[in-house]
Amino acid sequence: MNVEQAMHKGASCVSPDAPVAEIARLMKKDDIGAVPVCENDHLIGMITDRDLALRLLSNGADPKSQTARDVMTKGIIYCRSDQSIEDAIHLMEDKKVRRLPVINDKKRLVGMLSLSDISHHASRELSGELVQAVAMPHA
Template sequence: MNIEKAMHKGAKWVSPDTPVSEVAALMRKDDIGSVPVGDGDRLVGMITDRDLVLRALPDGADPKALKARDVMTRGIVYCRTDQSIEDAIHLMEDRKIRRLPVINDKKRLVGMLSLGDVSHHASRKLSGELMHAVASPHERAGAQAKL
């Protein structure tokens, strides 16, 4: 199956100058966990709910003054509509990411592929492998697990 059949169509993006509060409001309104960031017609970043919490809040910055560019993850990983869902799963596993922007042959954002989409359109085995890869606990230097 190709990605176009599994993805959520019609992904929205925000500009790098969009206030973080608007990004958070969009996430709440659309019940989504990530928003692509585009500059002109280029995908330049991604903001996840985790980015908002870890980059906008802990250092005492005023969230009202922050823009998308201040908290976004740069270096976008994406997939294409004509790729197979298996290709996307392997990319998500390798990069340990849960959501992929999907672009078409004209390099335009046309959708998003999420872990949930994969679970509904791929085999249990592939879905399980992906879940295991992206949900593995993070290792921290010097940290020991406590039972």
Template sequence: MNIEGAMHRGVDWASADTPVSEIARMMKTDDIGAVPVGKDDRLVGMITDRDIVLRVVAEGRDPHKVTAGDAMTPGIVYCRTHQSVEDAIHLMEQKQIRRLPVLDARKRMVGMLSLGDISHAVSRNLAGEAIHAVADHHA
């Protein structure tokens, strides 16, 4: 199965200058744990609920003043619509990440692929292997 058939569509992204407090509200409203971050119409990173906790809350920083660009994980790991779900699983395993933005042939974000999406798209064995590899304990 290709990624386009497994991903979920309708993904929003936030500007790099969006306050973290607004990102947290987006996460709560949409029941999500990660928001892609863009600057000048390009994806530049991803901000996760973990980023907010570790880089803002734990450091006592003001979430109304800290921006997505300040708290995000820089760089973007993504997959393409035409790739196979197995390709995405290998990338997730390699990079130890649970969500991938999905880009089309024009390099435009058209969706997001999560471990949950994968669990519905592939065999139970393959999904279990992916979850085990990505969720492996940190040493």
């Protein structure tokens, strides 16, 4: 099975200039924990609920003046829509991430692959390995 068959299709992204309050509202409305950041139709980062807590709130920054660019994770990890789900799982294990943006052959965002997607489309063994890898405490 490839990633395209398991991913959530049609992921949308926010601009790097989007206010963090708007991003938090989007996360709440859509019940999601990560939002891709795109500039000029290319993926440049990701904002997770953890980023908001650790990069914004814990540093005492004013949420009203902060944008996606201020808190996003750069050097984004992604997978391709035509990759095997097993390859994506191994990438998620190696990088200890629960969600991966999915790009197509034109390097455009086409979806998101989450731990939940994996649990519904991969074997119990692979799903269990992934959960164990991403649940390990950070060093």
